[in-house]
Amino acid sequence: MRRSDRLTAFLMLLPSVVLLAIFVYGFIGRTAWVSLTNWGADASQALALNPKLEFVGLANYDKLFTSLIDTRFRQDLVNTFFFTVFFLLGCIVLGLGLAILLDQKVRFEGLFRTIFLFPFALAFIVTGTVWRWMLQPRGGVNVLPELVGLPRLTFPWVTTRQQVWQFDWNTIPAFFAGAAALVFLWLAWRAWRSSMRPRAAVHAVLGLGLGGWALFGTPGVTLLPYSETHGFNVAFIGIVLAAVWQMSGYTMALYLAGLRGIPEQLREAARVDGATEFQVYRHVILPMLGPITLSAMIILGHISLKIFDLIWAMAGADNATTDVPALLMYLRSFRANRFAEGAAIAIVLLIMVATVIIPYLRASLKGEVER
Amino acid sequence: MVRRTLVLLAALAIGFATAQGELEIFSWWAGDEGPALEALIDLYEQEHPDVEVINATVTGGSGVNARAVLKTRMLGGDPPDSFQVHAGEELIGTWVAADRMEDITELFEEEGFMDAFPAALIDLISTDEGIWSVPVNIHRSNVLWFVPGNLEEWGVSTPGSWSEFTGETCPALQEQGVTPLVVGENWTMQHLWESVALAELGVDAYRNLWTADLAFTDPSVIAAWETFGDVLECTNDDASGLSWQQATDRVIAGEAAFNVMGDWAAGYMVTTLELTPGEGFSWAASPGTDGVFMLLSDSFGLPVGAPNDDNAREWLRLVGSKEGQDTFNPLKGSISPRLDSDLSLYNAYLRSAAEDWANDVQVGSLVHGAVAKEAFMSEFATVMEIYLNSGSAEAASNAAQAVANQVGLGN
Numbered sequence: 001m002r003r004s005d006r007l008t009a010f011l012m013l014l015p016s017v018v019l020l021a022i023f024v025y026g027f028i029g030r031t032a033w034v035s036l037t038n039w040g041a042d043a044s045q046a047l048a049l050n051p052k053l054e055f056v057g058l059a060n061y062d063k064l065f066t067s068l069i070d071t072r073f074r075q076d077l078v079n080t081f082f083f084t085v086f087f088l089l090g091c092i093v094l095g096l097g098l099a100i101l102l103d104q105k106v107r108f109e110g111l112f113r114t115i116f117l118f119p120f121a122l123a124f125i126v127t128g129t130v131w132r133w134m135l136q137p138r139g140g141v142n143v144l145p146e147l148v149g150l151p152r153l154t155f156p157w158v159t160t161r162q163q164v165w166q167f168d169w170n171t172i173p174a175f176f177a178g179a180a181a182l183v184f185l186w187l188a189w190r191a192w193r194s195s196m197r198p199r200a201a202v203h204a205v206l207g208l209g210l211g212g213w214a215l216f217g218t219p220g221v222t223l224l225p226y227s228e229t230h231g232f233n234v235a236f237i238g239i240v241l242a243a244v245w246q247m248s249g250y251t252m253a254l255y256l257a258g259l260r261g262i263p264e265q266l267r268e269a270a271r272v273d274g275a276t277e278f279q280v281y282r283h284v285i286l287p288m289l290g291p292i293t294l295s296a297m298i299i300l301g302h303i304s305l306k307i308f309d310l311i312w313a314m315a316g317a318d319n320a321t322t323d324v325p326a327l328l329m330y331l332r333s334f335r336a337n338r339f340a341e342g343a344a345i346a347i348v349l350l351i352m353v354a355t356v357i358i359p360y361l362r363a364s365l366k367g368e369v370e371r
Numbered sequence: 372m373v374r375r376t377l378v379l380l381a382a383l384a385i386g387f388a389t390a391q392g393e394l395e396i397f398s399w400w401a402g403d404e405g406p407a408l409e410a411l412i413d414l415y416e417q418e419h420p421d422v423e424v425i426n427a428t429v430t431g432g433s434g435v436n437a438r439a440v441l442k443t444r445m446l447g448g449d450p451p452d453s454f455q456v457h458a459g460e461e462l463i464g465t466w467v468a469a470d471r472m473e474d475i476t477e478l479f480e481e482e483g484f485m486d487a488f489p490a491a492l493i494d495l496i497s498t499d500e501g502i503w504s505v506p507v508n509i510h511r512s513n514v515l516w517f518v519p520g521n522l523e524e525w526g527v528s529t530p531g532s533w534s535e536f537t538g539e540t541c542p543a544l545q546e547q548g549v550t551p552l553v554v555g556e557n558w559t560m561q562h563l564w565e566s567v568a569l570a571e572l573g574v575d576a577y578r579n580l581w582t583a584d585l586a587f588t589d590p591s592v593i594a595a596w597e598t599f600g601d602v603l604e605c606t607n608d609d610a611s612g613l614s615w616q617q618a619t620d621r622v623i624a625g626e627a628a629f630n631v632m633g634d635w636a637a638g639y640m641v642t643t644l645e646l647t648p649g650e651g652f653s654w655a656a657s658p659g660t661d662g663v664f665m666l667l668s669d670s671f672g673l674p675v676g677a678p679n680d681d682n683a684r685e686w687l688r689l690v691g692s693k694e695g696q697d698t699f700n701p702l703k704g705s706i707s708p709r710l711d712s713d714l715s716l717y718n719a720y721l722r723s724a725a726e727d728w729a730n731d732v733q734v735g736s737l738v739h740g741a742v743a744k745e746a747f748m749s750e751f752a753t754v755m756e757i758y759l760n761s762g763s764a765e766a767a768s769n770a771a772q773a774v775a776n777q778v779g780l781g782n
Contacts, residue, residue: 014427040746042742043464043465043468043469043746043778043779044469045469046465046468046469047442047445047446047465047466047469048469048470048471049448049469049470049471049675049676067773067777068769068770068773069750069753069754069757069770069773069774069777071757072753072756073756136612137609137612138609154609156609156612157612158611158612158623159608159610159611159612161611161759161760163760171409189500315611316556316557316611317435317555318556318558318752318756319556319557319611319756320557320752320753320756320757320759320760321611321760330439331749331752332716332749334438334439334442334443335438335439335745335748335749336745336746336748336749336750337442337465337745337746338746352398
């Protein structure tokens with residue numbers, strides 16, 4: 001590259017670099033700083049023109065994870081976990097299914113594609129309002145069976161307080177350790193199969209160690225001095241339904257692009273080798289869609305972690321059974337004036353999203369450099 | 372909506388930046404409540420034809436969204452000329468404590484407001500350092516609503532206490548397939564709670580809760596939570612999906628017998644549903660609170676650094692005047708706090724409320740910003756959720772006390 005070109009490129013990039021540095025990273029930094037202060041603990045400083053902030057270290061985080069009243073925040077994390085799992089599962093299964101159906105050279109494919117993709121064009125606030133009406137316990141989908149002469153449904157949808165799959169918050173380290181143990185054992189098995197004995201041994205020891213620690217109730221770690229029950233709030237079924245309705249079309253489009261990228265010769269070759277149509281999908285096409293699934297999981301995953309407007313429209317902000325950290329962050333900051341605690345929730349959310357996004361970014365950047 | 376309003380505000384700000392003499396009023400009165408505010412603004416424009424009034428509203432029940440927008444504006448150093456705020460801790464604990472309001476004691480003295488408003492209300496908007504806002508209306512929180520014809524048909528009368536309600540009224544109604552008491556989303560549950568707590572604790576103990584002279588873990592408060600739980604047994608099971616208007620609708624439709632709501636419900640039934648007070652609907656003090664008026668009051672204050680300080684003071688004079696209040700309140704469906712208001716302008720419900728206002732013992736509302744600082748008020752929603760999920764009066768009391776300690780309630 002010539003020197004003047006480099007200079008031009010630098011100058012062209014400069015405005016966006018400066019803007020990003022201030023308005024994205026600068027504000028992330030400020031939020032992180034605020035989360036380490038006591039902003040809001042003292043009412044005389046909360047909304048002062050120049051609030052005097054004191055550094056309190058990790059006290060706000062400590063409070064979120066240990067105080068009695070913040071059981072709501074911990075339930076929000078559990079809500080987010082279940083919402084993410086079902087939302088991803090729903091979108092991927094439905095999206096892949098629709099994509100495979102459309103891939104069968106159906107007539108009016110373009111029309112169907114557009115219809116399935118349309119919900120994606122709506123704002124979550126619109127989707128939420130429409131589904132709020134449809135899921136009213138006394139109307140909407142609950143009266144649909146009456147059209148064919150069946151009794152109406154009585155499921156209360158987002159207004160239910162029912163909670164299932166309850167567990168004690170103190171067992172969470174055991175769950176994590178157990179999951180990590182399974183991963184290590186799987187790695188050990190893989191290493192064993194590729195005859196990497198020493199590595200297999202290391203992984204096996206780690207896996208067995210963690211597994212044993214988890215089985216014996218994770219001695220040495222107590223999150224709370226008392227037991228605290230959390231679980232899956234059934235009210236989320238309605239929210240998941242609306243979110244999947246909105247995003248599965250988009251997932252379908254991703255998969256359809258992936259399917260179109262698979263050369264016809266590969267399918268032909270498989271068929272010539274005697275594979276049934278099912279086997280073609282099972283052994284040829286699905287494995288090649290792996291990267292698409294990963295992208296879909298990343299995109300949908302970060303949407304579900306920061307979901308706010310859909311729930312705001314469907315259930316309101318105050319309803320703790322359908323609460324998520326982003327809503328609580330808003331309530332803490334702008335209703336209770338406890339800005340530091342709001343900032344701490346924001347940083348927890350940022351860390352959660354970052355654990356999803358950063359490995360993906362690293363992988364894709366590395367891929368680009370190699371190419 | 373908030374965003375659109377903001378864009379609109381920005382456009383207005385640019386458009387009028389050069390014009391001389393303007394006044395920006397910030398409130399959450401739009402929709403059904405809009406005409407009342409507009410009538411007041413019209414009056415102001417008649418008196419001050421050279422002043423451009425900017426009516427900045429952000430909708431949302433009880434001002435929850437408006438307050439969030441206001442906070443970002445105030446933190447950004449861009450206060451409106453005057454903003455709506457609930458009299459009491461929402462004013463004192465949030466804005467006066469942060470030193471963001473101007474003392475308007477002088478204005479009160481010049482306009483004779485000191486004698487026009489009841490002393491108890493002036494206490495609510497004052498600290499030792501001064502007086503901080505002008506109250507424009509009074510609403511009552513502890514009102515029980517019902518349709519007289521329906522009660523007759525079902526053979527029940529208005530209960531005089533919550534034990535009478537849960538013991539006799541409720542089973543009688545449930546037998547006939549009627550919801551005895553209809554409630555809505557979280558804040559309407561809190562609204563019911565404050566009426567139940569007032570009835571069960573009595574006036575003095577209720578007041579002591581907010582000055583931290585009575586702990587939430589006291590057996591009497593736990594008992595009040597238990598009564599509240601018994602009352603909830605008599606309510607609809609789809610509460611969290613209902614707005615307060617939808618709850619009122621069920622009473623009018625005859626699906627439910629009673630509803631406890633503030634008296635803006637009367638405004639809704641008279642104006643929107645076009646019912647006659649006393650025939651289409653009727654009212655009583657919520658069980659066990661006869662002779663007690665749980666009040667909330669909207670007021671306007673003057674923020675420090677208001678761009679048009681003089682115009683804002685003129686606005687406050689109008690807001691507190693007899694003419695201003697008697698223009699605003701009949702349309703809003705509230706009563707004037709002034710002792711000399713012209714009652715012939717008001718409907719039957721409001722006249723009865725005005726009479727109670729003059730004669731009853733007055734206490735402040737929790738949910739509507741009068742007695743506890745916002746940090747407590749906001750977290751009380753979580754306390755309510757803890758109660759609704761666990762059903763445990765002890766857990767709710769412990770949580771409420773934990774919040775009270777954390778935010779320094781009563782200091």
